[in-house]
Amino acid sequence: MAKDDAVHAEGLVKTFGEVRALDGLDLVVPRGQVVGLLGPNGSGKTTTVRILATLLKATEGVAYVNGFDVVKQSDQVRHSIGLTGQYAAVDEFLTGRENLKMFGDLYHLTPGYVRERSEELLEWFDLVEAADRPAKTYSGGMRRRLDLASSLIAKPSILFLDEPTTGLDPRSRLGLWGVIESLVAEGTTVLLTTQYLEEADKLANDIVVIDHGRVIAHGTAEKLKDQIGGDRLEVTVVDPGKIIHAQLALAPVFGGESLVTESTISGPVSGGSTILVDAIRTLDNSNIEIADIALRRPTLDDVFLALTGHGAEDETLTPAKSRGRRGRR
Amino acid sequence: MTSQLQPPLSTSTPEAMKRPLLGWTLHDSIVIARSTILASFRIPEAIFFQLIQPVIFVLLFAYVFGGAIPIPGAEPGTAADASLYRQYLMPGIFGQTVAFAAAASTVGLAEAMQKGIIDRYRALPMSQSAALIGNTFANALRQILVLTVLSITGYIVGWRIDAGILNAVYAYLLLLLFAYTVTWVGAYIGLSVPNTETANTAGLIWIFPLTFLSNAFVPLDGLPGFLKVFAAYNPISSLVLATRELFGNPTGYPPGAETGYWSLNNPILYTILTCGITIAIFAPLAVRKYRRASRR
Numbered sequence: 001m002a003k004d005d006a007v008h009a010e011g012l013v014k015t016f017g018e019v020r021a022l023d024g025l026d027l028v029v030p031r032g033q034v035v036g037l038l039g040p041n042g043s044g045k046t047t048t049v050r051i052l053a054t055l056l057k058a059t060e061g062v063a064y065v066n067g068f069d070v071v072k073q074s075d076q077v078r079h080s081i082g083l084t085g086q087y088a089a090v091d092e093f094l095t096g097r098e099n100l101k102m103f104g105d106l107y108h109l110t111p112g113y114v115r116e117r118s119e120e121l122l123e124w125f126d127l128v129e130a131a132d133r134p135a136k137t138y139s140g141g142m143r144r145r146l147d148l149a150s151s152l153i154a155k156p157s158i159l160f161l162d163e164p165t166t167g168l169d170p171r172s173r174l175g176l177w178g179v180i181e182s183l184v185a186e187g188t189t190v191l192l193t194t195q196y197l198e199e200a201d202k203l204a205n206d207i208v209v210i211d212h213g214r215v216i217a218h219g220t221a222e223k224l225k226d227q228i229g230g231d232r233l234e235v236t237v238v239d240p241g242k243i244i245h246a247q248l249a250l251a252p253v254f255g256g257e258s259l260v261t262e263s264t265i266s267g268p269v270s271g272g273s274t275i276l277v278d279a280i281r282t283l284d285n286s287n288i289e290i291a292d293i294a295l296r297r298p299t300l301d302d303v304f305l306a307l308t309g310h311g312a313e314d315e316t317l318t319p320a321k322s323r324g325r326r327g328r329r
Numbered sequence: 330m331t332s333q334l335q336p337p338l339s340t341s342t343p344e345a346m347k348r349p350l351l352g353w354t355l356h357d358s359i360v361i362a363r364s365t366i367l368a369s370f371r372i373p374e375a376i377f378f379q380l381i382q383p384v385i386f387v388l389l390f391a392y393v394f395g396g397a398i399p400i401p402g403a404e405p406g407t408a409a410d411a412s413l414y415r416q417y418l419m420p421g422i423f424g425q426t427v428a429f430a431a432a433a434s435t436v437g438l439a440e441a442m443q444k445g446i447i448d449r450y451r452a453l454p455m456s457q458s459a460a461l462i463g464n465t466f467a468n469a470l471r472q473i474l475v476l477t478v479l480s481i482t483g484y485i486v487g488w489r490i491d492a493g494i495l496n497a498v499y500a501y502l503l504l505l506l507f508a509y510t511v512t513w514v515g516a517y518i519g520l521s522v523p524n525t526e527t528a529n530t531a532g533l534i535w536i537f538p539l540t541f542l543s544n545a546f547v548p549l550d551g552l553p554g555f556l557k558v559f560a561a562y563n564p565i566s567s568l569v570l571a572t573r574e575l576f577g578n579p580t581g582y583p584p585g586a587e588t589g590y591w592s593l594n595n596p597i598l599y600t601i602l603t604c605g606i607t608i609a610i611f612a613p614l615a616v617r618k619y620r621r622a623s624r625r
Contacts, residue, residue: 050448054451055448055451078454085445085449087444087445089448089449090446091364091368091446092444093367093372098364103449105356105360106360106361106450106453106455107453107454108345108346108356110344110346113342155342
């Protein structure tokens with residue numbers, strides 16, 4: 001049964017000296033599905049992908065990819081997968097076309113096929129004009145596309161995308177999402193790690209939330225949101241210096257722990273729209289000016305906070321780290 | 330942009346190559362070596378500086394120190410002595426230059442590691458030693474260009490090949506073997522250091538004492554006891570002495586004289602032996618490091 005899934009991992013443990021990067025992680029990716037592996041930095045996402053991609057040996061546990069044991073049948077695993085990491089791993093002194101040729105040759109594909117497939121990929125990824133320029137001259141988005149194209153040269157049935165859009169501008173990110181969606185439409189299985197909750201929400205059928213090397217929640221985005229239930233009240237104050245006062249003032253309004261960033265507080269509430277009036281009155285009494293106030297459905301950010309006790313971006317939420325810059329490193 | 334990136338009407342089906350006669354390791358190594366050489370030609374500045382450094386050494390030693398270093402067989406301080414020193418010097422510069430080939434390998438692999446290219450290679454169904462074999466081979470091949478430029482520079486300052494073409498070819502081959510050997514050591518260091526910044530210094534630091542504690546620039550006679558022994562068994566000394574003999578250049582010893590060390594009495598054999606042993610040790614070590622490598 002383990003062998004029918006695209007990815008099947010059980011009880012993965014990985015220790016680096018004293019650090020337990022993975023602490024008994026189980027993961028199943030059914031064929032043709034997109035599973036999003038979601039977690040903060042250091043939660044074990046990359047370690048998991050590296051084990052599945054045969055780059056790292058687990059200290060304990062077993063993993064099968066495309067039915068093959070990642071340790072004993074690593075060569076067969078490598079034939080089945082494509083891997084795109086956080087860093088655009090292409091040779092920057094080679095041109096786009098030369099990179100594709102090199103990787104195609106290393107997959108042991110015939111020169112004729114490599115040529116044909118390279119043209120296809122260059123066209124698809126909008127790299128035809130840049131194909132004969134060294135990758136060094138490419139923009140971040142173009143490099144990432146070339147990186148992804150390189151992992152698609154052998155048409156792998158399983159694709160590991162380790163934070164594929166980290167550091168990309170929003171336009172390039174949207175473009176890459178489009179690519180991933182069409183790959184999935186063609187039947188590719190994708191395991192995606194991300195710290196962008198929005199990304200997991202958009203792309204993944206199934207989300208696995210991990211923290212400290214363990215799965216802490218698992219389900220569709222909707223299911224995870226329902227799990228923490230209720231509406232959220234989100235208040236943005238005019239003066240970020242008063243954010244702590246606002247948090248204190250609003251404490252009785254929230255039905256649970258609130259999440260604070262630079263100038264925004266959000267927290268679970270119950271009681272519908274009258275709660276808005278309460279909140280406005282409370283803040284007004286404390287002389288705190290409101291820039292924006294809204295009731296909304298929980299986001300995966302809220303899910304994350306509820307599950308882990310900290311936000312998706314960091315262990316500690318410092319005021320300096322605004323929401324707009326989350327996830328950048 | 331989203332709308333532009335439509336999936337292609339893919340008509341191609343992956344066709345696997347037949348296993349080549351000599352196996353995948355050779356095939357993959359050639360692919361890597363080809364790409365490495367191709368890539369290095371895209372950085373003309375790097376090639377320029379790789380070439381200019383030994384040329385500067387030739388000029389420095391030939392014209393600045395040359396007159397002050399006596400070579401047995403000539404009167405000190407005479408014009409004949411200076412030109413004799415240039416004959417003596419060139420094989421030393423050749424030896425030093427090929428030793429520095431290791432540094433390029435160290436930096437190259439540390440960079441490939443940091444950029445995640447090694448991760449990508451390792452996730453491919455390619456031979457696990459090919460990336461290193463290809464890389465070290467490309468680095469050694471690059472030395473052909475360096476040795477050519479250096480030989481021309483030598484010719485200009487008065488260096489001559491004096492023992493026939495065939496012997497000269499042996500000398501160049503020995504130099505390339507040595508270059509290939511040290512690139513394995515360099516590769517191992519490159520895979521062991523935590524980042525490229527460290528690679529820049531760690532790649533060079535061991536080569537300096539090794540080249541200067543040898544007969545590359547001065548005859549061994551002037552060295553104090555224990556350093557003399559170290560220098561005599563230093564493979565750079567045997568390499569340089571062997572190339573001096575093969576090029577027909579002054580060796581720093583009177584003809585037919587005993588050097589007092591087995592390594593220097595049989596410099597070609599000793600050089601080939603130490604190269605073989607070094608590769609036998611460092612190639613498996615480097616491949617082992619590579620297989621466990623992870624981007625840092």
